[in-house]
Each structure stands twice: as structure tokens, then as C-alpha cells.
Amino acid sequence: MQNVDNKPMKITKDMIEYVAHLSRLELEPQEIDLYTEQIDRILSYMDTLNSLDTTHIEPTSHVVPLGTAFRDDIVQDSLPVGDATQNAPRRKGTFFEVPPIIEMEE
């Protein structure tokens, strides 16, 4: 497959659909076409990074060199459960309600 710039496609429609599934996103058919084309262009642009030799470079995941932030082990009040669950679209009491995750055998 070739893209609009006559270069090999970096990504296919199948791949977009697969990644959308991993991301738990349903896509409209026209969105699959659109994203395939747009993300292909973006990934091609990202290829510019390959011109840099980074073999001996350490990756940066955080810019501020902080260790783990510890605090004293003192029991403190936390957000009441009722407040923490008040925004749930469906709940029973202070529990979140979701569709069955494991099929029950009769």
C-alpha cells in the first residue's frame, strides 16, 4: 500500500481497527479511513527521529530527579465513600454497578 505521497504506508486500516479495539474505542467507518490517513502522515513525520543515533543515550521519563515521596504512616481521613462514588452513572448504595464480567452458568 502506498500513501498520498507515494510512500509505503506506515499503518493500515486493520492496524487502526486493532489499536482502536485495544483502546476500547468504537470507530465509525469513515473515522477509520480518516485516522489511517492522518496517523500515517504523523508517523511518517516521526521518522525524522531515526536520523539520530541514540544508542548510548539514557531515556528521560521524568525531568525532575525526585525519589519516591514518602510520608509518615499516620492514619488520616480520606474522601468519604459516598462522595467518591456520587458521580457514578449507575450505582447501588456506595458500589459501582457494571454489566456482568464473568458469564454465570445456569
Place this chain on the structure above:
Amino acid sequence: MDSIVSMTIRDLKSLLKKRQISSVELTRLYLDRIRRYDGVIQSYLSVTEEYALKMAEEADKRIQRGDDGYLLGVPMGIKDIFCTQGIETTCASQILKGFIPPYDATVIRRLKENGYVHLGRLNMDEFAMGSSTENSSFQVTRNPWDLTRIPGGSSGGSAAAVAAGLSVASLGTDTGGSIRQPAALCGVVGLKPTYGRVSRYGLIAFASSLDQIGPITRNVEDCADLLAIIAGHDPMDSTSIPAPVPDYRSYLGQDIKGLKIGIPKEYFLEGMEEDVQEAIKNSIQVLAKNGASFVDISLPHTEYAVATYYIICTAEASSNLARYDGVKYGLRVEGKDIIDMYKKTRLSGFGKEVKRRIILGTYVLSSGYYDAYYRKASKVRTLIRRDFENAFSECDVILTPVSPTTAFKAGERLEDPLTMYLSDIFTIPVNLAGLPALSLPCGFDRNNLPIGLQLIGQPLDEARLLQVAYLFEKVQNIQTIPDRYME
């Protein structure tokens, strides 16, 4: 008496303290202005009139008792990304419509402790993903200087409201330029502090290693005062830096003799508008006349910053936005099973740009592509960080434009994400390196659109940026509210 609209926070406080105006009167004045002007600008997603007047009454009682607070009785609009107890907080997304946070973000708590009055929620790109505020799922905000143009983004509602005098000041968030770029395009002051300077607790996350909260104001003095309120260690954010907060105000008015300012050659290549280039040249002359010296520096990996950024920020976003699943808060669309419910909820709840970034971010983190994209970008991030470290061995502050262009027309870049991404080319490297940077009005182009100057500092050196900016502002005295909003 000067027009109230053009006053600083400190001026307003002084009027309130002397009882020349009450907080309720001041709040009504802003509510009236919002009614009068915001129908067209559309900077506010919602106005919390009742809540504002209640807070104002409370502030008036406290003022009568002789209480004090840096913002006591001062009304402000809030970017709709900060959790605010009891007030709907949507991040301009359908997926969070109706979400009422049960707690305050640390920055909101600090504003409250200082007595502010909450005017309403300001528009933004959905989940702060965008450079024009056109990605809001609710409305399109206009630039007060030219209503056919965008205000920048993602904090476009905040910048537009401040520029039109619909809020004396505001707070924004900046992941790749979302404070500085809208501040520049709307002709106001914006500061992205050092990563870790301001607590992110209660900030709805976009890209956690890049996000930072900062002030958007009409002048440098207000910027310094607001930063002093929100900066400082917070045990609720494990990335918050436990360093003391300097007295920012004491740096305002100090001269800049002997200060070395670096000019990176990579920021002055093709693609920049002529008027922007001219305004930056003039700014350099102004600072040189006032005692600063200039050195040419190089940030050799600048051209790789946009690609690096869009790998890292989408990867982090895809992970952060996994929490919107129709279970804990916000929208739920029922499906035939739980996976189907997740998919349908996220289909209906997220806008185009958010979905595009989640897919891209999931892809660059996925098995088989992780090393080629995410790991590669994290390594290039190290190179970009080192560029700045090396540059700061030769200078104290770096000066660049904020954006290669002034405000663009609404709709112009909406269908072309890559072009939209490239408009952040001068602001993105700063986030990757975690540095503080300030955006300051420095002139107008031939269409009378504001141009912004960027000052980049060393980690935790916000005071120096404020010092330079304050001097520049005093010498140049650039208009920050369009004439038609001065009445």
C-alpha cells in the same frame, strides 16, 4: 480613577479594602461584562452567578471584619480543567458532562484560601488537546482582537476572557504551550512554571510528565502575585518539588544590567512571519538598551521536538484517559456486554482529536512498536534537555518568539492535525525539558494582532523571568485590552 477593567489585582484589592467598591459590586460588574460581550467571544462555558455572588457576600463580610487574603473579594474565571468541589467540571468533554468533583484541586483550594470569587468555567480544547480551542466539544471561542480568528489553545477561553476584561486574571495549564501560545495570540501574559513547581493534584490529567499549571494575566505584577499563591510543595502530588517559594514580587523593578540572554539560532529559521521576526528584533534592542547582553546559542535538537512531544504526550494521554470507561463518573452508554459498553461510551464521549491521540498513543506503546517510537522519543527527550543545560552554561535566560505566526483564522488548520501540531514548535521543547517559560506581549502585526515574546529560564528560576518581563513591560507599555472592550 482608572477604569476598573484595566486595573491590576492589587489595585482592585486596594479599592475593596478601602471600601470604595464591594466584592458584590465588583462581581456584578464582571457578570454584566460577560453578559454584554461573551455572547460573541464565547470564552465562558458556564457562569456560576449564584455561587459567585455568595462567595462575594462572604468576602465582603470578611473584609468588614478586617480579614486579609491576596484575592479577597476578587472575581476570576477558571479553566474547566481544575476540579472544583460542587461545581461541574467537564474538561470541555461530553464524557465528563455533569461531573461534580467531590474535592478541590490544590490550586483551587489555594485560591479559596486567598478569598477569590468563582465567576465561571472557561472554555478549552477537550482534555487540553489542541492549539486553537476549536476542539472544545461545547463551543468555539473567538479571539477578542479579531473575532474571525482563534484565541490559541488549549487555554483559549482563559486567555480570551483576560484579554477582553471578562476576568482580571486566570489560571491555565501548559503541556506543550497551552498557557503561552494563547497568551501570546490574545496579547496577555502567561507563565508556565518549572515542572513540579505547582501541584497538579486535582488537575484533570492529559500528559503527566509534561502538564503544569500557571497564571494567565494582563500584566507581570499579577502574574508574580498569582504564582506566589499557587507555587510550593504539596504532599498530594508526588512530583511536587519541596523547594521554598521565593518572594517573586521583590524581583519586580530590579534592573537587568549584566544579564546574559541567549538567542537560539534554530528558532529563527524559515516559516516565521516577517512581523513576528521584526517584533522580536525590536524586543532584543529594547532589552539591550536596558543593560542586557546577548549571546548566540544553539539548541541543536529543536527540529526533533515536535515528533518527540507527540509520541510522549499521546502515549501518556492514552494511559491517562483509560479512566473514562462509563463506570466511575461521567457518561455511560449501555452495550451488549462490558467491553461493548466501554467502546460505545468512549465513541460517544470523546471528540475527534482526543480519539486520534488515544489511538496514536496506544500504537506507539504497543508491543513491537514501543522501542521504535516511545523509547526512541524518551531518548531524544534526553538530548533536548541537554541542549538547554549546555545553553544555560552560556546565558541566564533564553529569548525566542512564542509562536511563528499570530492568531490564525478559525477553521484554517482544523482538518490538518500535523500543521496544527507544528504551530507549537517554539513552546514544546520547554515542556520536554521541564523548564519555566513566560509569554509576554511585545507588539502587533500589520493586522493589529498581538505578538508574544518567550523568555525561558533555568529550573525554578521563575523570578528572573518575571524580573526581565516586568522591566520590558514598563518600558514598552503595550496595550492588553482591545479598545472596544475598554468601556
